[in-house]
Amino acid sequence: MPTSTFLALNIGVSALETAQQTENVISNNIANASTSGYAVENAVIDESQAFPANNESLPVGQMGQGSQVVQIQRQTNAYLDAQDRSNQGYLAMYQAHQTTLTQLQGIINEPSSSGLQNAVDQFFQSWQTLSTDPTNTAARQSVISQAQSVAQTFETVTSQLEQQQQGLAQTIEGQVNELVGYSAQVATLNQQIAMQTQIGQSPNPLLDQRAEFLNKMAKLANITYSTQSNGAVNVFLGNGANAIPLVGGNGTASEYNQDLNPSITGTNVVWTAYNEPPSSPSETSDYLPSSSGYTGQGSVTSPSNSLLSAINSGAIAGNVQGLDDASRTLASVNDFLNNFSSEVNSQQAEGLTLGGTAGPPLFEVTNDSAGNVVLQAAPDPSTNTPFTTADIAAGGAADGPEGNSNATAMFQLQSAGQSGSGTWQYVRVAGDNAVTAPYSSSGTFDESLASIVSQIGVEAQSVNNSESTASALAQQSSTLRQSVSGVDMNQQAALMVQFQNSYNAAAKFISVFNSMLQTLIQSV
Known part of the structure; x- marks a missing residue:
């Protein structure tokens, strides 16, 4: 069967359209190179159906009819996508946890001249100073002031931990x-x-x-x-x-x-x-x-x-783990305050005031609206009267109200062993079993505080190390994913030139074929 005179023209037009559509895809890739979530696209080009159909024939066999874009395909790899999303999730977890631990370290603020341990040390130091001059009013007032400083410092830390929880x-x-x-x-x-x-x-x-x-x-x-x-x-x-x-x-x-x-x-x-x-x-x-x-x-x-x-x-x-840390630290602080106030008040009760009576409690233990321990320094709950310097029990039964035996014993309490234990817990979702973990405090008061600080520091270091590893893995998986799905501007520029040349060649072919047709028409 004869072929159409315009078959070649149709083939040229198909080449022109294929190049144009591909250039459109390339242009879209370049425009979305920085679009979040965009996966690079490519035009899938296929040969057009041959002429004539299978049940027909030409002396020379079937002839091609050009090309066509059959699909605009996103370039993705399901495995790399899933792997990268998983790695990014772990990185986000460690980063969130790391942020919370950094804030927690700032709240505890150790070592520092305004930290918890320094406040406790200064409190016991005031008792040592008092022991050298037990009737000195200024030294007695210093004990009251340092007790108030301890209470205020811990109240501030507790309040900040509660704010972090919220x-x-x-x-x-x-x-x-x-x-x-x-x-x-x-x-x-x-x-x-x-x-x-x-x-x-x-x-x-x-x-x-x-x-x-x-x-x-x-x-x-x-x-x-x-x-x-x-x-x-x-x-x-x-x-x-x-x-x-x-x-x-x-x-x-x-x-x-x-x-x-x-x-x-x-x-x-x-x-x-x-x-x-x-x-x-x-x-x-x-x-x-x-x-x-x-x-x-x-x-x-x-x-x-x-x-x-x-x-x-x-x-x-990561934030849930950070909430765990804040809750655990609060439990440890509550435990410390209970032990500290109990030991100090017991030692105070063993001494004698300047009036010759047993020393009243130096600290009153209360709970705030959230249920956490708060110390009130130098109260007198038995008489509801202000705590005065005369209420400091520096002496004891052996040396009398003006002695220093109890002041010395109070100072030595700082290095004496003390211990406590308990369980902190929380319920993440109403109806779930409580998440619990035992805690214990042992050694001196300084060692108990150091244990709280050390636990946060050790965990922070572990999370920092994990974050570094997770960051490296996330960067690697992101690079691999981008190598498949990301827009490579150099590659797109090369493709743009390639199909521009194809477009120019197709246009030149149509122009030449048009001249041939004009010659044929003029000859006929």
């Missing part, structure tokens, strides 16, 4: 709600992506947007996900049998709004979780099964499988 609780609450908000965005994009996929389109911009939301979610918590045949993804918190579904991949509109209300009492942190009901009856919580304990009607049946309990990486996990 700040971390609010941060965690906001981040969990942020995670849930991203889940809703992914569910919406799933719906749109599934629709586009079903009609044979490549919804690359939607995929880029969803990838960015997954990136943000991975920095908050340890998510895992799987892609369905319709292009939607199922997103889970954690993996395995205990994984909590966050987003379903069926493309239906989903809504899951969890709010966390932290209630802090001393070292006991209780989170109450609840769901807001869907905004319309047609919306469902299909991606959150009943086994999780949450329903779409705003009730909680069993929060033991709650979001917060399942998070073990990401910024949320």
Whole structure:
């Protein structure tokens, strides 16, 4: 069968269109080189269907009909994406934890002339000074002043630790709600992506947007996900049998709004979780099964499988660990204050005031609104009268009210052994088992304080080391991921020249073919 005179012209036009479409893709890559979540695209070029059809023939066989762009393809690697998101999550966790520990070290402020240990040391030093001149009014007043300084210093530290607790609780609450908000965005994009996929389109911009939301979610918590045949993804918190579904991949509109209300009492942190009901009856919580304990009607049946309990990486996990540290430090400070006030008051009671009576308590132990220990220095709860310098029990039964035996014994109390133990705990989610850890204090008062400081310092060093390792791994995985998905400007520039030359060649061919046609027409 004869071929059309214009076959070659059609082939030239296809070459022109292919080059133009490819240049459009290159231009889009260059424009989005810095767009967060964007994956570089390339035009997949394929040969057009040969002429004639298989049931027909030409003496010379089938002839090509040019080329065409059959797909705009995102360049991604699922393994590298998942690995990088996991590494970024661990990095975010260590960074958040590191920030909290740095703040905690600043609150404790040791070693420092205004720190806890110095306040305690100055208190006992005032007793040593008093022992050299037990009737000196100024020395007695110094004991009262140093006792008040100890009480004020510890009250300030306790208050700052409580503020840190509240700040971390609010941060965690906001981040969990942020995670849930991203889940809703992914569910919406799933719906749109599934629709586009079903009609044979490549919804690359939607995929880029969803990838960015997954990136943000991975920095908050340890998510895992799987892609369905319709292009939607199922997103889970954690993996395995205990994984909590966050987003379903069926493309239906989903809504899951969890709010966390932290209630802090001393070292006991209780989170109450609840769901807001869907905004319309047609919306469902299909991606959150009943086994999780949450329903779409705003009730909680069993929060033991709650979001917060399942998070073990990401910024949320780092802040939860920081909240643990603040609670643990508060428990240790409370324990120290109980031991310190008890020992000092007992020793004071063994001495004699200038009036010849047993020494009244130098410290009164109370609790603040959060339930933590607060010392009030130099009260007289028995008579409700001001504590005076005459109430300092410097002497004892052996040497009388004006002696120094008890002042010497009080000073020696600083280096005497003392011990205590207990358990600090908190409940992360109402209904969960309490997270508990034993603590103990032993040795001198200075050694007890040093133990508190040392525990924070050792943990801070460990987290710093882990953060350095996580940073290196995150940088490596990010580089590998970018090598596949990132826009290489040099490569795009080379491709731009390549297809510009293709476009020019196709245009030249059409021009030459046009001249041939003009010659043919004139000859005929």
